[in-house]
Amino acid sequence: EDKVVQSPLSLVVHEGDTVTLNCSYEVTNFRSLLWYKQEKKAPTFLFMLTSSGIEKKSGRLSSILDKKELFSILNITATQTGDSAIYLCAVPFSGGGADGLTFGKGTHLIIQP
Amino acid sequence: NAGVMQNPRHLVRRRGQEARLRCSPMKGHSHVYWYRQLPEEGLKFMVYLQKENIIDESGMPKERFSAEFPKEGPSILRIQQVVRGDSAAYFCASSPDYNEQFFGPGTRLTVL
Numbered sequence: 001e002d003k004v005v006q007s008p009l010s011l012v013v014h015e016g017d018t019v020t021l022n023c024s025y026e027v028t029n030f031r032s033l034l035w036y037k038q039e040k041k042a043p044t045f046l047f048m049l050t051s052s053g054i055e056k057k058s059g060r061l062s063s064i065l066d067k068k069e070l071f072s073i074l075n076i077t078a079t080q081t082g083d084s085a086i087y088l089c090a091v092p093f094s095g096g097g098a099d100g101l102t103f104g105k106g107t108h109l110i111i112q113p
Numbered sequence: 114n115a116g117v118m119q120n121p122r123h124l125v126r127r128r129g130q131e132a133r134l135r136c137s138p139m140k141g142h143s144h145v146y147w148y149r150q151l152p153e154e155g156l157k158f159m160v161y162l163q164k165e166n167i168i169d170e171s172g173m174p175k176e177r178f179s180a181e182f183p184k185e186g187p188s189i190l191r192i193q194q195v196v197r198g199d200s201a202a203y204f205c206a207s208s209p210d211y212n213e214q215f216f217g218p219g220t221r222l223t224v225l
Contacts, residue, residue: 042216100146100158
């Protein structure tokens with residue numbers, strides 16, 4: 001059974017700090033790994049990673065994948081209170097095609113002013 | 114380009130009633146997915162549909178739940194004879210192909 005484990009489950013930091021969120025996975029046929037940000041509504045797409053070692057970057061957020069060790073990290077630098085959210089990691093399951101996603105439980109990030 | 118639309122945003126039903134949740138995918142997206150998020154739990158896949166076809170319903174409870182994506186109109190997730198344990202947020206996502214999925218705002222179902 002496919003599995004996605006995120007850590008930590010919750011994290012409280014002060015504004016301006018840098019945070020690293022972790023996601024490890026076990027999946028039968030790996031194709032990609034996705035990161036989402038969920039505030040009080042819909043998960044918002046952040047990144048999709050398919051290749052090891054290639055960093056994806058968007059503003060203060062960046063993410064990288066290690067397919068050998070089966071994990072990904074999401075970094076947020078110079079955090080702001082608006083970064084407070086649940087960050088979700090997901091992998092498509094099954095053997096191919098546009099399949100459903102298996103999600104981790106998420107990291108609940110709180111940024112204190 | 115409007116995002117994924119879901120309605121209603123909030124739905125209250127009494128035990129034994131039926132709940133119908135609607136999802137209109139983003140323009141040009143032919144893949145639709147339904148997920149359920151129970152309190153204090155992560156998002157769980159329920160069903161994957163393309164137009165007029167259910168591709169994968171492995172995450173859907175065998176009884177009382179059904180889904181469709183007709184040729185015309187939105188995708189519908191139908192829950193018959195709702196029970197308190199069905200109270201959750203139900204999210205729909207759409208995708209144009211085999212890549213990232215874009216989520217709608219969700220329908221929060223409360224069963225009294």
